[in-house]
Amino acid sequence: MAYDILLTIMTMVFALMVVFSKKTVVAAFSLLMTLLSIAMIYFQLGTVFLAAIQVLVNAGAIAILFVFVMMLINLEQFQNNRERSKSKLIISILTTLIILGVFSLIINNNIEVLSAVNISDNSMKTLFDKLFTEYYLPFEMATVLLLAALVACIVITGSEKGIKQEQEKLQENLNE
Amino acid sequence: MLEAIIEIIIKTAVIMAFPLGALPLIIHVERRGAAFIQKRVGPNRVGPFGLLQPLADVAKFMFKEEVHPSHVRPFFYSAAPLIALVVALLPLACIPIMGPFQFFDRTVYPEVFRSDMGIFFAFAASALGSYGILLAGWASNNKYTMLGALRACAQMVSYELSLSTAVVAMIFIFGTNDIHLMVDWQTGYWFGFIPKWGVFVQPVAAMLFLVGIFAESNRLPFDLAEGESEIVAGYHLEYSSMKFAIFFMAEYVHMIALSALFIIMFFGGYSVLPGLDLIPLSNPFILPLLQVTSLTIKIALMIWFFVWVRWTFPRFRYDQLMNLGWERLLPLGIVNLIITVLFVYFRNQ
Numbered sequence: 308m309a310y311d312i313l314l315t316i317m318t319m320v321f322a323l324m325v326v327f328s329k330k331t332v333v334a335a336f337s338l339l340m341t342l343l344s345i346a347m348i349y350f351q352l353g354t355v356f357l358a359a360i361q362v363l364v365n366a367g368a369i370a371i372l373f374v375f376v377m378m379l380i381n382l383e384q385f386q387n388n389r390e391r392s393k394s395k396l397i398i399s400i401l402t403t404l405i406i407l408g409v410f411s412l413i414i415n416n417n418i419e420v421l422s423a424v425n426i427s428d429n430s431m432k433t434l435f436d437k438l439f440t441e442y443y444l445p446f447e448m449a450t451v452l453l454l455a456a457l458v459a460c461i462v463i464t465g466s467e468k469g470i471k472q473e474q475e476k477l478q479e480n481l482n483e
Numbered sequence: 484m485l486e487a488i489i490e491i492i493i494k495t496a497v498i499m500a501f502p503l504g505a506l507p508l509i510i511h512v513e514r515r516g517a518a519f520i521q522k523r524v525g526p527n528r529v530g531p532f533g534l535l536q537p538l539a540d541v542a543k544f545m546f547k548e549e550v551h552p553s554h555v556r557p558f559f560y561s562a563a564p565l566i567a568l569v570v571a572l573l574p575l576a577c578i579p580i581m582g583p584f585q586f587f588d589r590t591v592y593p594e595v596f597r598s599d600m601g602i603f604f605a606f607a608a609s610a611l612g613s614y615g616i617l618l619a620g621w622a623s624n625n626k627y628t629m630l631g632a633l634r635a636c637a638q639m640v641s642y643e644l645s646l647s648t649a650v651v652a653m654i655f656i657f658g659t660n661d662i663h664l665m666v667d668w669q670t671g672y673w674f675g676f677i678p679k680w681g682v683f684v685q686p687v688a689a690m691l692f693l694v695g696i697f698a699e700s701n702r703l704p705f706d707l708a709e710g711e712s713e714i715v716a717g718y719h720l721e722y723s724s725m726k727f728a729i730f731f732m733a734e735y736v737h738m739i740a741l742s743a744l745f746i747i748m749f750f751g752g753y754s755v756l757p758g759l760d761l762i763p764l765s766n767p768f769i770l771p772l773l774q775v776t777s778l779t780i781k782i783a784l785m786i787w788f789f790v791w792v793r794w795t796f797p798r799f800r801y802d803q804l805m806n807l808g809w810e811r812l813l814p815l816g817i818v819n820l821i822i823t824v825l826f827v828y829f830r831n832q
Contacts, residue, residue, distance in 0.1 A: 355600040359607045360607075362608070362610065362611065363603065363606060371614070372640075374617060375637075378620075431600075
């Protein structure tokens with residue numbers, strides 16, 4: 308029990324550090340630590356396969372690309388990019404509402420829906436039997452969600468106006 | 484409860500003493516092997532055949548002054564060697580050095596962390612190996628170290644893919660992901676004299692895995708991370724004395740762990756070597772002993788192979804390395820995987 312609480316606190320602290328730390332590389336390593344602590348939670352729940360895949364794919368491949376990119380391009384010159392705007396305010400209010408909604412769901416104890424798979428059954432066969440039959444639709448929905456997030460990222464960061472702004476900033480920095 | 488704790492402590496001690504104790508010997512073999520291949524004499528002054536030279540080196544490393552450059556990022560600079568060593572030791576936790584045996588009234592499994600998913604855990608832990616190097620290169624705050632770290636990291640991530648295809652193909656062939664069952668599958672002989680090793684079933688996967696090991700452990704011909712002639716010494720340029728020695732140890736431990744995984748997949752793991760199995764099993768402890776001996780001999784041969792390759796092939800150019808990884812080995816691995824899956828599917832029909 309104490310171990311569970313410790314792991315949860317660890318995950319939360321590192322997740323907050325991803326958002327709030329000033330140095331980008333520290334944020335990237337906090338992301339890595341968050342992923343590793345989530346893997347440890349899986350491990351604690353007895354699903355060794357999920358834990359190993361979490362480390363192998365997320366920590367071993369995806370987080371390393373983040374760290375790689377952050378070391379390669381010097382992001383520290385874009386640090387003072389925290390001006391306030393109306394759209395940011397609306398987005399933060401919406402996010403808060405969504406988080407409150409998720410919390411109210413958890414408090415109302417409606418979370419049995421999420422734990423329909425018996426996680427103590429550790430074998431790969433049962434896991435993938437469930438995944439590719441009963442839970443095929445949610446699984447595919449999750450991939451669609453990831454695709455939507457990917458497109459959103461490109462739209463937000465890759466808009467022509469945004470690129471121009473970044474280029475101007477870079478030019479200014481170079482001129483200095 | 485107490486019994487379980489004592490068991491885990493003993494297992495951890497054994498599994499850590501095995502590679503760390505073998506390290507001085509491996510370094511000696513590396514030097515004398517280099518000298519033998521290049522027709523030199525090599526270190527032969529300290530002790531018989533120069534065997535005490537590694538110990539003298541350890542003493543030197545211990546007493547050497549530690550230079551701590553002022554331009555580094557202190558926390559990450561000190562953390563990097565430790566992360567490298569711990570991550571290198573982690574995969575050993577699920578590698579069995581012998582089969583399960585009866586100790587009085589209980590069955591003892593030799594690995595510290597017993598799970599049928601052990602092989603995934605080992606590869607997951609080995610995938611984290613690039614973080615120590617990356618962190619060292621970045622924390623040293625030096626362009627050469629940065630370049631070395633980026634090279635090492637890109638190379639490890641690229642070759643992990645083709646290595647993984649080889650592993651998945653072997654898991655399909657064995658039909659299990661339990662290391663003990665894999666070794667059971669490989670025990671015995673075909674036609675009475677060819678050992679039932681995975682390398683005879685999947686030579687292509689064995690080749691991919693072998694190349695992958697060289698790239699993962701940053702050994703020649705893939706040691707672009709160090710590349711003395713271009714980037715001085717790569718990621719450990721700013722490290723001195725014991726911190727440098729820890730990087731050195733991490734590299735060798737990583738090598739041992741990956742060799743052990745290679746042997747489990749393709750050379751029968753701890754299954755008794757042909758010849759040694761003629762010894763009669765008069766005592767229940769003889770079989771585990773023979774298994775440990777077999778595994779040690781196999782790992783020693785692998786290490787000799789590493790040394791042999793190191794002093795035979797020149798270093799690759801960086802674009803050649805990337806082309807080999809992404810354009811040759813990865814497609815080869817995927818084709819091999821598809822053929823294996825079809826073969827296993829139709830055999831089971």
